[in-house]
Amino acid sequence: MAASAPLSDGATQAKVIVVGAGPVGLFAALRLAQAGVKVDVMEKDAELSDMPRAAGYHGGALVALARARVLDKALDMGWVARGMCWRKPVTDDGEGGKKYGDIVARLPFPSGDPNSITSNTPALVLPQSKLSKLLLDEAKATGLVTVNFNMELAAIQDNGDSVKATFTRAGSGAHETYEAAFLVGADGGKSTTRKLLNIPFKGHSWPERLVTIDCVFETPRTVESDVPISFIIHPVHFGVVLPLEPLEPGKRSTYRCAVAVDPRDARSDEELTSKESVNVLLNKMLPGPRPVNAEVLRAAPYRTHQLCASTFRRGRCVLAGDAAHLNNPFGAMGLTSGLLDAEALADSLDLIINWRKPLTLLDVYSCERQRVFQTFASPVSTMNKLRCAIDPEHADEDWLIRSLNSNPPSSLEEYGRQFYDTWRTDMRSLVGGVPSS
CATH class of the missing domain: 3.50.50.60 (FAD/NAD(P)-binding domain)
Incomplete structure (x- = not known):
């Protein structure tokens, strides 16, 4: 140089x-x-x-x-999730309410030191x-x-x-x-x-807007605690339901819920985050009685790019x-x-x-x-x-979903290592001759 x-x-x-x-x-x-x-x-x-x-x-x-x-x-302020899953949208529970849809695939995270380089990455929430x-x-x-x-x-x-x-x-x-x-x-x-x-x-910018909602609702007693993060698969109203605190079945807890809005929806951002609109979106994502019994803390729409x-x-x-x-x-x-x-x-x-x-x-x-x-x-x-x-x-036609369902998670070790080795840049190693810190 x-x-x-x-x-x-x-x-x-x-x-x-x-x-x-x-x-x-x-x-x-x-x-x-x-x-x-x-x-x-x-x-x-x-x-x-x-x-x-x-x-x-x-x-x-x-x-x-x-x-x-x-x-x-940060770990003291948050929590480490043990896994995530992809699942179908909520469905009838036979009692007039909704339950989480069937799980399409699971991705468990390894236990132990959250800094360890392993096949699947742990997640701090x-x-x-x-x-x-x-x-x-x-x-x-x-x-x-x-x-x-x-x-x-x-x-x-x-x-x-x-x-x-x-x-x-x-x-x-x-x-x-x-x-x-x-x-x-x-x-x-x-x-x-x-x-x-x-x-x-x-x-490029994606055509649909996302509405991100922080809310409090009761964690289902039947929730799969080993995969607390749920990606909801749907061609229009896809999204994610993420607990912001450790799962306790039957307890009201804080969640982050992000849901996509139809690209043809011409409503303003203010209209999308109205109480009525947010409740409609939560009904598409959350399990429990209907209408959904959730306390909305905050909501924000945004476009993704x-x-x-x-x-x-x-x-x-x-x-x-x-x-x-x-x-x-x-x-x-x-x-x-x-x-x-x-x-x-x-x-x-x-x-x-x-x-x-x-x-x-x-x-x-x-x-x-x-x-x-x-x-x-x-x-x-x-x-x-x-x-x-x-x-x-048709979700199981995807290579990652298929791999998770047909092989143990360890089979994705090489893929998982990229989140450490490829994603991060060690400038000191690139320069050479400088002690690490």
Whole structure:
């Protein structure tokens, strides 16, 4: 690699600006602070988001959380699911209500150390909002991370040896400029960072909207506790039912329910999340008496995409998470991919700032994480979605469903290892000659 360009003198030399205080931005900030780098995190909203988004983490993402020394705390806040299944839609229970549909295939997770590299990946269940709060607290506790809310990115100036970013403060409208050695854009799918850097975002959007609903209802006494996560197979109203706390049959518990809406449904987002509409969707997904006896905590509609930035780097500015790529949520590969971006990017910046590695290492980061998305995360999540959006009577024609039903789960060991070996990028190994951390 070519020699590194000199960094600016003074405080700027060891400072990074992170745009976006979501879990990806906060995780990058935490990892940078653990490497001794000062970080200014800038967030346009007034507080952390509590919208019902991601809730599952597995494979290499668990390794990344363990490296950051937050996995144990995350496990205390959430729980580890023991497996998942694909099943048909709810059906009559013979008593005027509904029961879960028949299971089409089971995928049990191995027990034991959640960090072990095994044939099937265990899954940590923890709502994104709770992970964000954990990462915020851990990042601030380092003493090297400052988090500024109500600050919206307005302009970026890359000077070659430093970056200046101008933000507009909500309320006063005042402009404030910050300078650092690098800028990380972790500001989501509508990333202002990406737009200001004029980086194309290419791919496609799925035709249907998803409505994600957090609700409380009674766990069926007949529930299969070994596979608590249920993917519901249906050509139109496919989705997932995910317990947000350990299963206790007969007890009312909190669940995340995501259900697809007919692409021809022209109702507004507000209409889709009305009480009446949400209850109709829950009746399509949840077992129990009718009408469904569920307390809705929050609901949010959103469109899903398969999009990727043409590059994750422009000069001293780098993208991570949804700012760099978007994929549908089936299989929990969205936020998890973002966390793995943040890990690899923080390692790259650590190597440049503290180990004097060349700036071209950011090109390696960009190419490697882009390659992982294009060749692994996007195609796998695409098939996860399409596997659910079919006629359930033909689900067993899919190779994965057929493999699970005809062979022991250990037969998928090579497939499962990709979620560790392929999904995660070890920048220190790519560079060589640098101790692991």
